[in-house]
Amino acid sequence: xxxxxxxxxxxxxxxxxxxxxxxxxxxxxxxxxxxxxxxxxxxxxxxxxxxxxxxxxxxxxxxxxxxxxxxxxxxxxxxxxxxxxxxxxxxxxxxxxxxxxxxxxxxxxxxxxxxxxxxxxxxxxxxxxxxxxxxxxxxxxxxxxxxxxxxxxxxxxxxxxxxxxxxxxxxxxxxxxxxxxxxxxxxxxxxxxxxxxxxxxxxxxxxxxxxxxxxxxxxxxxxxxxxxxxxxxxxxxxxxxxxxxxxxxxxxxxxxxxxxxxxxxxxxxxxxxxxxxxxxxxxxxxxxxxxxxxxxxxxxxxxxxxxxxxxxxxxxxxxxxxxxxxxxxxxxxxxxxxxxxxxxxxxxxxxxxxxxxxxxxxxxxxxxxxxxxxxxxxxxxxxxxxxxxxxxxxxxxxxxxxxxxxxxxxxxxxxxxxxxxxxxxxxxxx
Numbered sequence: 001x002x003x004x005x006x007x008x009x010x011x012x013x014x015x016x017x018x019x020x021x022x023x024x025x026x027x028x029x030x031x032x033x034x035x036x037x038x039x040x041x042x043x044x045x046x047x048x049x050x051x052x053x054x055x056x057x058x059x060x061x062x063x064x065x066x067x068x069x070x071x072x073x074x075x076x077x078x079x080x081x082x083x084x085x086x087x088x089x090x091x092x093x094x095x096x097x098x099x100x101x102x103x104x105x106x107x108x109x110x111x112x113x114x115x116x117x118x119x120x121x122x123x124x125x126x127x128x129x130x131x132x133x134x135x136x137x138x139x140x141x142x143x144x145x146x147x148x149x150x151x152x153x154x155x156x157x158x159x160x161x162x163x164x165x166x167x168x169x170x171x172x173x174x175x176x177x178x179x180x181x182x183x184x185x186x187x188x189x190x191x192x193x194x195x196x197x198x199x200x201x202x203x204x205x206x207x208x209x210x211x212x213x214x215x216x217x218x219x220x221x222x223x224x225x226x227x228x229x230x231x232x233x234x235x236x237x238x239x240x241x242x243x244x245x246x247x248x249x250x251x252x253x254x255x256x257x258x259x260x261x262x263x264x265x266x267x268x269x270x271x272x273x274x275x276x277x278x279x280x281x282x283x284x285x286x287x288x289x290x291x292x293x294x295x296x297x298x299x300x301x302x303x304x305x306x307x308x309x310x311x312x313x314x315x316x317x318x319x320x321x322x323x324x325x326x327x328x329x330x331x332x333x334x335x336x337x338x339x340x341x342x343x344x345x346x347x348x349x350x351x352x353x354x355x356x357x358x359x360x361x362x363x364x365x366x367x368x369x370x371x372x373x374x375x376x377x378x379x380x381x382x383x384x385x386x387x388x389x390x391x392x393x394x395x396x397x398x399x400x401x402x403x404x405x406x407x408x409x410x411x412x413x414x415x416x417x418x419x420x421x422x423x424x425x426x427x428x429x430x
Contacts, residue, residue, distance in 0.1 A: 005022070016039050025062070054404070055406075058091060058232075066314065068231070068315045070090055070229065073096075078226060079316075080319075085102075091396040109167055109168045114172065123177070126180070128183060132181055133261075133380075136174060137262070141252055143165075147165060173388075174388045177384060185207060201213050216327070225389040227319060228386055230392070239259075241398065241401050242256075253394070270368045276303045276304070280345075283340055289302070290348065304366030314361065316363075317364045321362070327371050328370075339370060349361060
């Protein structure tokens with residue numbers, strides 16, 4: 001990054017010169033690291049929407065153009081030509097693997113998919129009606145109690161082992177959370193299946209009879225994993241980085257990310273979207289809800305439309321829409337009332353002037369929820385699937401932060417607006 005440019009800031013008559021950094025892509029960045037020391041002032045940026053908390057080489061988003069790159073590769077190309085584990089390698093190591101590197105990485109991940117047998121006891125400590133995300137937060141956090149040989153963040157080898165373990169075991173843990181919630185026995189991973197097919201098998205197979213994973217469904221699931229693998233400095237990724245900045249072990253950091261992802265404004269958006277579609281119920285009720293969405297005085301808002309970052313069409317949504325059409329055709333579930341509502345809402349959003357003018361296009365959450373329901377997943381599993389998809393992004397960002405010589409513990413400042421200094425009054429005099 002070049003910093004030959006600068007900006008001048010006048011603070012109470014004192015002129016402060018601040019460097020301007022130029023990234024590979026995206027807007028220039030005003031470097032304010034020395035602002036407090038030089039001018040005795042903080043910046044105020046709720047939500048950090050105008051603040052770069054780090055520099056990164058992993059993911060780039062251009063919200064105005066509707067672009068998403070992993071290590072410089074457009075998401076559309078990766079979704080069409082690559083597969084999830086290759087994308088994992090790319091995110092972790094920075095380059096696409098050679099054939100030998102890919103084979104080695106796949107083998108390492110496959111050999112780590114089983115979890116410690118005693119971890120089964122953790123699941124049985126939860127109520128059967130516990131949300132799978134609650135279970136995952138607890139179990140992933142507990143991994144540090146089982147895998148002591150990969151918690152020393154100062155050891156590159158241990159960081160590598162922890163990274164592979166997390167990528168490998170999250171599908172197993174997510175599937176176990178699902179099986180536990182429906183009262184079925186856990187299904188062990190199979191080394192002869194690929195990553196996505198293995199996950200589907202662990203979710204839907206039962207000991208009583210053989211289960212065949214449809215390759216088309218496995219491909220659709222793999223694409224969901226790929227599209228959710230990373231998304232720059234979002235809330236959960238920032239949470240992982242903040243937790244990691246304290247020196248916390250990787251399992252604790254990923255558990256923190258899962259907890260953050262649970263929020264309906266973040267990873268829970270696809271669940272909230274499908275629940276909204278069910279609330280609408282039938283196509284004839286759509287105009288009523290469209291009117292509610294347009295009414296500024298009505299708190300109702302359509303879930304699954306628009307995006308905080310993308311001011312154009314979400315590039316992931318284009319790919320996800322194709323997968324949705326393929327899956328619905330394959331499974332023949334077009335008569336499902338919820339899906340009919342979704343299709344009609346989609347049509348309106350792409351044609352209605354209100355939606356078009358505000359660029360409220362269907363986003364990735366809208367289509368992913370439709371696909372997952374068609375596959376047979378309950379809404380409670382939508383966010384766990386998002387979490388296992390995003391694990392590689394969290395790990396990549398965490399590893400990058402650990403290796404950054406500029407890394408220091410996160411410590412945001414604040415604009416204090418509470419009471420001024422005052423003296424304590426004894427209880428009897430109040």
